[in-house]
Amino acid sequence: xxxxxxxxxxxxxxxxxxxxxxxxxxxxxxxxxxxxxxxxxxxxxxxxxxxxxxxxxxxxxxxxxxxxxxxxxxxxxxxxxxxxxxxxxxxxxxxxxxxxxxxxxxxxxxxxxxxxxxxxxxxxxxxxxxxxxxxxxxxxxxxxxxxxxxxxxxxxxxxxxxxxxxxxxxxxxxxxxxxxxxxxxxxxxxxxxxxxxxxxxxxxxxxxxxxxxxxxxxxxxxxxxxxxxxxxxxxxxxxxxxxxxxxxxxxxxxxxxxxxxxxxxxxxxxxxxxxxxxxxxxxxxxxxxxxxxxxxxxxxxxxxxxxxxxxxxxxxxxxxxxxxxxxxxxxxxxxxxxxxxxxxxxxxxxxxxxxxxxxxxxxx
Amino acid sequence: xxxxxxxxxxxxxxxxxxxxxxxxxxxxxxxxxxxxxxxxxxxxxxxxxxxxxxxxxxxxxxxxxxxxxxxxxxxxxxxxxxxxxxxxxxxxxxxxxxxxxxxxxxxxxxxxxxxxxxxxxxxxxxxxxxxxxxxxxxxxxxxxxxxxxxxxxxxxxxxxxxxxxxxxxxxxxxxxxxxxxxxxxxxxxxxxxxxxxxxxxxxxxxxxxxxxxxxxxxxxxxxxxxxxxxxxxxxxxxxxxxxxxxxxxxxxxxxxxxxxxxxxxxxxxxxxxxxxxxxxxxxxxxxxxxxxxxxxxxxxxxxxxxxxxxxxxxxxxxxxxxxxxxxxxxxxxxxxxxxxxxxxxxxxxxxxxxxxxxxxxxxxxxxxxxxxxxxxxxxxxxxxxxxxxxxxxxxxxxxxxxxxxxxxxxxxxxxxxxxxxxxxxxxxxxxxxxxxxxxxxxxxxxxxxxxxxxxxxxxxxxxxxxxxxxxxxxxxxxxxxxxxxxxxxxxxxxxxxxxxxxxxxxxxxxxxxxxxxxxxxxxxxxxxxxxxxxxxxxxxxxxxxxxxxx
Numbered sequence: 059x060x061x062x063x064x065x066x067x068x069x070x071x072x073x074x075x076x077x078x079x080x081x082x083x084x085x086x087x088x089x090x091x092x093x094x095x096x097x098x099x100x101x102x103x104x105x106x107x108x109x110x111x112x113x114x115x116x117x118x119x120x121x122x123x124x125x126x127x128x129x130x131x132x133x134x135x136x137x138x139x140x141x142x143x144x145x146x147x148x149x150x151x152x153x154x155x156x157x158x159x160x161x162x163x164x165x166x167x168x169x170x171x172x173x174x175x176x177x178x179x180x181x182x183x184x185x186x187x188x189x190x191x192x193x194x195x196x197x198x199x200x201x202x203x204x205x206x207x208x209x210x211x212x213x214x215x216x217x218x219x220x221x222x223x224x225x226x227x228x229x230x231x232x233x234x235x236x237x238x239x240x241x242x243x244x245x246x247x248x249x250x251x252x253x254x255x256x257x258x259x260x261x262x263x264x265x266x267x268x269x270x271x272x273x274x275x276x277x278x279x280x281x282x283x284x285x286x287x288x289x290x291x292x293x294x295x296x297x298x299x300x301x302x303x304x305x306x307x308x309x310x311x312x313x314x315x316x317x318x319x320x321x322x323x324x325x326x327x328x329x330x331x332x333x334x335x336x337x338x339x340x341x342x343x344x345x346x347x348x349x350x351x352x353x354x355x356x357x358x359x360x361x362x363x364x365x366x367x368x369x370x371x372x373x374x375x376x377x378x379x380x381x382x383x384x385x386x387x388x389x390x391x392x393x394x395x396x397x398x399x400x401x402x403x404x405x406x407x408x409x410x411x412x413x414x415x416x417x418x419x420x421x422x
Numbered sequence: 423x424x425x426x427x428x429x430x431x432x433x434x435x436x437x438x439x440x441x442x443x444x445x446x447x448x449x450x451x452x453x454x455x456x457x458x459x460x461x462x463x464x465x466x467x468x469x470x471x472x473x474x475x476x477x478x479x480x481x482x483x484x485x486x487x488x489x490x491x492x493x494x495x496x497x498x499x500x501x502x503x504x505x506x507x508x509x510x511x512x513x514x515x516x517x518x519x520x521x522x523x524x525x526x527x528x529x530x531x532x533x534x535x536x537x538x539x540x541x542x543x544x545x546x547x548x549x550x551x552x553x554x555x556x557x558x559x560x561x562x563x564x565x566x567x568x569x570x571x572x573x574x575x576x577x578x579x580x581x582x583x584x585x586x587x588x589x590x591x592x593x594x595x596x597x598x599x600x601x602x603x604x605x606x607x608x609x610x611x612x613x614x615x616x617x618x619x620x621x622x623x624x625x626x627x628x629x630x631x632x633x634x635x636x637x638x639x640x641x642x643x644x645x646x647x648x649x650x651x652x653x654x655x656x657x658x659x660x661x662x663x664x665x666x667x668x669x670x671x672x673x674x675x676x677x678x679x680x681x682x683x684x685x686x687x688x689x690x691x692x693x694x695x696x697x698x699x700x701x702x703x704x705x706x707x708x709x710x711x712x713x714x715x716x717x718x719x720x721x722x723x724x725x726x727x728x729x730x731x732x733x734x735x736x737x738x739x740x741x742x743x744x745x746x747x748x749x750x751x752x753x754x755x756x757x758x759x760x761x762x763x764x765x766x767x768x769x770x771x772x773x774x775x776x777x778x779x780x781x782x783x784x785x786x787x788x789x790x791x792x793x794x795x796x797x798x799x800x801x802x803x804x805x806x807x808x809x810x811x812x813x814x815x816x817x818x819x820x821x822x823x824x825x826x827x828x829x830x831x832x833x834x835x836x837x838x839x840x841x842x843x844x845x846x847x848x849x850x851x852x853x854x855x856x857x858x859x860x861x862x863x864x865x866x867x868x869x870x871x872x873x874x875x876x877x878x879x880x881x882x883x884x885x886x887x888x889x890x891x892x893x894x895x896x897x898x899x900x901x902x903x904x905x906x907x908x909x910x911x912x913x914x915x916x917x918x919x920x921x922x923x924x925x926x927x928x929x930x931x932x933x934x935x936x937x938x939x940x941x942x943x944x945x946x947x948x949x950x951x952x953x954x955x956x957x958x959x960x961x962x963x964x965x966x967x968x969x970x971x972x
Contacts, residue, residue, distance in 0.1 A: 135772040211952055215959045220707045220771045224906045225952065231903055232948050235941045350903075354779050361776060394787035401780020405773040406766055 069286050078279070085112060086275030090268030106264065109271050113339040115376055116274040120332035122359045122371035123278075123285050124325040129357065130365035131289050132321050133301030134218075138208075138226035139329050140352035141233050142201040146330025147343040148237075149200050151250035152184060153193035154261075154338060158254045170252070171245040181243040190257060197334040198327055205326030209319045218304070227350045237345035249344025256338055267339070274335045281328055285368055297321055298366075358397070361404045364411025373412060468497070468526050472508030472541055479541075480550055487554045488588050495558045497525055498551045507538035514541075553581060560593040565602065572605040580637040582609055584616030608633055615641060620653045627656055631663030634670035634814040642667060674814025679932050685821040685890075687928025688828035692883035693901050694908035694920050695835060696876030702852045702914035703872050706764060706774040707906065708756075710782040712898025714877045717755060718748035718884020719893040720789060723798045730801075738803040741885065748881040756877025760870050782898070789895040797894040806889055820889045831882055836917055838875075848872050852915045911951055913961025922962055 070078065089104050089112065096103035104112075121143060128134045155169045164173040168180065186192045208229060212222060240246035259266045288294050299307045300314050308314050337343045346352075355378070363374025378400070385393040408415060467489075470482035483501075486494045496516065500506040505517040506525065514525040515538055522538070524531050543551065559571035575582060590610045597603050607629060614626035627645065630638050645651045646660035697711050708714075722744040729740040759781060767774045806820040839845035847868045850858040859865045887897065908927060912919030927947060934943035955961070 129772075133772075135775070208952075211956060215956045217955065217959065220701075220705075220775055221910065223772065223775060224707060224903065225910070228903050228907060228948050231900075232941075232945045235944060239941055351783075354776065357776055358780075361773075391787075391791060394783045398780040398782075398784030398787070401783070402763055402777045405770075405777040405780075406763065409770075409773070 067290065069283065069290065078283075082275055082279045085116070086272045086279070090272045093268045093271075094265050106267060109264075109267050110339050113267075113271045113274045114336065115379060116271070116278045117332045117336040117339075118359070118375040118379055119372040120274075120278050120281050120335075121329055121356050122363070122375040123281050123368060124328035124332070125356050125360045126365060126368055126371040127285055127288070127328075128321055128325040129360055130367070130371070131294060131301060132297045132318060133304075134318065134322065135220075135223045135357060136226050136322070136325070137223050137350060137353040137357070138205075138230045139325070139356045140348050140350075141226075141230040142205060142326040142329035143333035143336070143352075144233075144237075144343065144345070144348040145201045145204065146197045146333030147337040147347065148244055148250070148333075149196035149330070150193055150334035151253075151337050151343045152187040152196075153190060154253040154256065155250050156184075156188040157256060157261075158252065161254050162252070169245070169250075171240075171248065172243075175240055183243060194334075197330055201326040201330035202323050205323045206319065209322040210315075213315050213318050213322070227353065230348055230353055231350050234345050234348040234350075237348065245344070247344065249342060249346075250337070251342040251344075253338065253341055261338060261341070270335065270339050274339070277331060277335060281331075282368065282372070289366075289368070293317065293320075355397075358401055358404065360411075362400065362408070362411055364413030364415075367411070367413040370411045370413035377412070468514050469512050471497070471501070471506065471525075472512055472514055476544055476547055479543075479547055483547070483550055483554055484585050487557055488585070493526070493528060495555060496528075498555050498558075500525075501541060501543050501551050502548055502555075504540050504542075506541045508541050509534045509538040510536050513538075553578070557586060557589055560589075560606070561596070565599045568597070568599065568602045569605075572602050572609065575609045576605055576635070579609065579612055579635055580640075582612045584613055584618075587613040587617055608638075612638065612641065615645065620656065623651065623653070624656050624659055627659045627663050631659075631666040634667055634674060636671065639664065639667050639671060670814055677813055678815040678817075679936070680929065681815060681817050681821070683929030683932035684825055684925065685928070686932060687925035688825045689883065689886060689890075690904060690908050690928050691921055691924030692828045692831060692886060693880060694905035694912075694924055695832070695917070696879040696883075697902075697905050698909045698912065698914055698917075698920045699835075699848070699879075700873055700876040701909055703848060704764070704768070704869060706767070706771045707778070707902075708759070708764070708873075708876075709775055709779040709902055710759065710785060711778075711877070711880055711905065712901040713782045713785040714752040714756060714880035714898070715884040715887060715901055716789065716893075716895065716898035717785070718752045718881030719800075719888040719897055720793065720798070720884070721748040721751040721881065722885045722888040723800050723893055726800055738805060741803060741806070741889075744885050744888075745882060748885045749878040750881075752881025752884065753874040753878030756880075757870060757874040759877070760873040764873070765866075765869070782902075786895045786899075793895075795895060797892045800888045800893055802889055818890075824886045824889065827882075827886060831879060832917065832921060835875075835879065839917065844868070844871060849915075907948070907951055909961075911954065911961055913958075913964040916963040919961055919963035 089109065092102065093104045093106070093109050121139060124142075125136070125139055128136055158169065160167060162170040162173075164170055166173045168177065172180070180187075187196075208226075212225060217225060236242055237244050237249075238247060244250070253261050255261060256266060289297070296307065296312060296317050300312075300317060304314055333343075333347075356375075359374040359378050360371040361374070362378055363372065364370030378397075381396070382393065385396055404411070410418070467482045467485040470478055470485075473479055473482070483498070486497065497506065497514075500516045507515045507517055507522070509515070513534070515522040515531065515534075516525050516528075522531055522533060523529060556571055556574050559567055560575075562568050562571070587610070590606065590613050594603070594606055594610055597606055611626040611629035614622045615630065617623055617626070627642070630642060642660050642664040646657055646664050651657050651660065693711075693715055696714070697708065700706070700708055700711075722741070725744040725747050726737075726740050729737050729743070759778070763777050763781065764774055767777060802820055806823055809816045809818040810822070811817075837845075839848060847858070847863050847865075850863055851865055851868050855865065884897075887893070891897075904927075908920060908923045911927065912921075912923030930947055930950070931940075931943050934946055938946065958964070
């Protein structure tokens with residue numbers, strides 16, 4: 059086995075495993091159970107706002123891990139992560155829209171916005187969207203297919219660095235404009251909202267909300283551990299070599315296109331799954347989710363936490379989003395100033411992020 | 423003989439300028455044909471204005487207008503203003519500031535026993551009266567008024583019908599001004615196309631062959647087609663004229679598209695030049711480049727406001743001050759940006775991208791906080807307003823000037839790069855940074871100056887944009903992507919690439935837009951660019967280098 063050297067190190071130390079298991083147990087089992095079974099009046103019962111927020115943050119964390127895989131480990135700064143996120147969200151949103159059935163404003167089998175546009179039948183891309191299995195398949199396949207085709211063309215012509223970043227941004231921007239149009243068949247400006255049922259259960263039911271949180275936490279844990287494993291494999295090592303000196307890796311006989319394409323598509327799929335988990339919890343998806351600004355914010359979570367650390371981007375996502383919630387409530391005027399300053403400060407003074415800072419302390 | 427109450431009308435009409443214009447009509451016609459003034463306006467048409475049915479009132483207006491009598495204008499105006507009254511016996515009065523006068527003669531009348539009621543006009547009637555008033559302006563003594571009136575007819579040519587023919591004939595007979603005659607002939611022909619006399623229709627159809635208005639195309643197509651005119655000769659003539667009009671229209675459309683494409687291309691080029699220079703030189707993308715454009719536009723707004731406040735008599739020349747102001751504002755900001763942030767991130771282009779994006783966010787918010795989130799209003803100087811009409815396409819002056827301006831900026835930058843020492847250094851550093859530094863090029867200063875120059879040019883693009891579009895804090899947001907597409911397509915290090923790519927993208931989007939819509943056009947262009955760089959990853963024009971990582 060030529061991988062022997064690489065896989066000798068364990069994924070996590072014993073304490074880290076324990077901490078991880080504890081966190082997952084708490085956020086994925088204790089909180090959901092408490093939300094469902096404690097009486098409304100209990101002081102310790104997590105409110106539905108809190109449960110939704112926790113689910114949202116877990117989705118953001120998955121996005122951050124995906125970003126870290128391609129940016130931190132493969133050196134590809136993608137400004138299209140929000141596109142994959144929204145594609146996954148829309149794919150699952152279509153299923154949720156069909157789940158509304160005749161409960162909409164117009165009591166039609168068609169989603170309200172189609173009645174409003176005076177459409178008589180579902181457009182072709184809504185085929186079979188009332189099937190849960192098909193929705194799950196779409197959540198994975200749609201971002202994967204788009205990312206694969208785009209990545210293949212982009213990596214094949216050796217578009218790299220800022221060139222690649224800007225082209226992904228252009229792609230995201232174009233897709234956002236496309237989804238804003240009513241004719242595209244995704245609800246235009248308003249997107250999808252007003253969901254009623256999921257697999258036949260009421261979506262407002264605390265049990266549904268709690269299960270969604272549990273699933274999101276489980277998914278995040280899987281993604282995190284899986285990513286940790288992936289970057290320690292031979293594949294992950296080659297990726298990091300590509301990040302540091304792509305030319306040399308190519309001269310050593312590696313087909314860098316395959317490595318980049320695989321990690322790029324995988325990151326898109328993870329983002330898509332995060333989007334699919336996000337939509338039923340938040341209850342809305344619209345083209346605003348795809349805006350280039352959102353993509354860049356994901357990059358900043360990653361940079362704040364520390365690239366190529368996996369845990370850092372998760373922390374970064376939580377810190378930045380926590381700050382955002384607080385700022386937009388306390389002084390909305392200054393949020394963009396703060397965010398702008400954060401971009402500059404992190405790139406100038408914290409190139410290794412918070413985790414880097416902490417590790418530096420630990421060493422010295 | 424009933425005295426003509428000139429005094430009273432004067433007192434009444436002097437209250438507003440509009441009425442003064444009407445008075446001109448009245449006075450002019452009076453002078454021309456004094457006998458008509460007291461002719462039988464007391465005709466049944468006026469009485470019919472008071473009829474119960476709106477249809478009858480509409481017919482009455484038509485008949486009144488066909489007489490082209492001077493008092494008709496006053497009557498119509500009164501109808502629109504609600505100053506036209508009718509008594510129970512069917513007498514019609516004008517209310518002139520509380521004094522009732524006979525609508526037909528203008529003579530003061532004593533208050534009738536029964537209070538007369540206002541003749542109400544519904545929307546359709548009011549519109550009819552308004553267009554009838556426009557028709558009456560064709561008889562104004564001032565040729566300027568008549569020109570404006572006939573232009574109005576041309577712009578609403580679809581409303582012209584055969585009922586206006588007598589009035590138009592009369593206007594044509596009295597008209598001496600060649601410009602008005604030319605335009606009037608077309609209006610007359612459109613009206614005559616519905617005339618019952620075959621000869622007139624034939625002549626009209628032939629005249630219409632010389633025009634190029636979409637409404638006339640529709641009219642001719644209707645006459646030429648099956649079930650069109652009953653006369654075969656006329657159908658044939660209409661078909662021939664239709665072909666002429668269509669050729670001319672499509673030529674105009676093409677010209678319009680090419681012009682719109684060039685206009686968009688010149689803006690794209692102006693926005694992209696700075697980006698191409700700095701990207702070629704430093705290998706970093708300044709995501710705040712769009713905000714430099716925005717700052718330039720706001721500087722223009724500032725200069726414009728200052729001129730309006732302190733030197734309104736020289737307002738027309740504010741762009742001459744705005745240009746250096748915008749260049750300096752954006753350029754200085756660029757220099758600050760380079761010194762404060764970008765310099766410290768050399769060799770880390772992805773981080774530079776993030777940092778400059780952060781700066782762009784802060785700049786947008788700063789403008790929102792300082793100036794306000796709404797768009798600001800920028801007034802064009804008079805020499806940039808208006809348009810020229812060439813072969814059926816309307817080309818606005820501001821866009822023409824901007825195309826010229828962008829070419830001038832391009833020329834200056836080309837001279838700067840090829841003829842000056844700084845230009846030599848910039849080209850050297852772009853080709854090989856390490857080597858340039860080794861032979862003593864002060865690369866620090868070159869970076870700084872080039873960055874300032876690129877930002878300044880973006881500021882100039884802002885001045886140009888402020889003359890054709892809305893200026894708001896988000897102005898620059900969409901430009902970074904578009905201008906970087908120009909850089910990607912054109913390649914770095916060569917101005918020619920930027921020029922070709924800018925104009926190429928501008929023309930491509932304007933030719934795609936009419937058939938597929940703006941959004942799909944954008945997507946198609948993006949797909950086209952990605953396909954193109956499969957073939958030529960370096961863009962249209964690339965510097966040949968031997969470095970591995972280029």
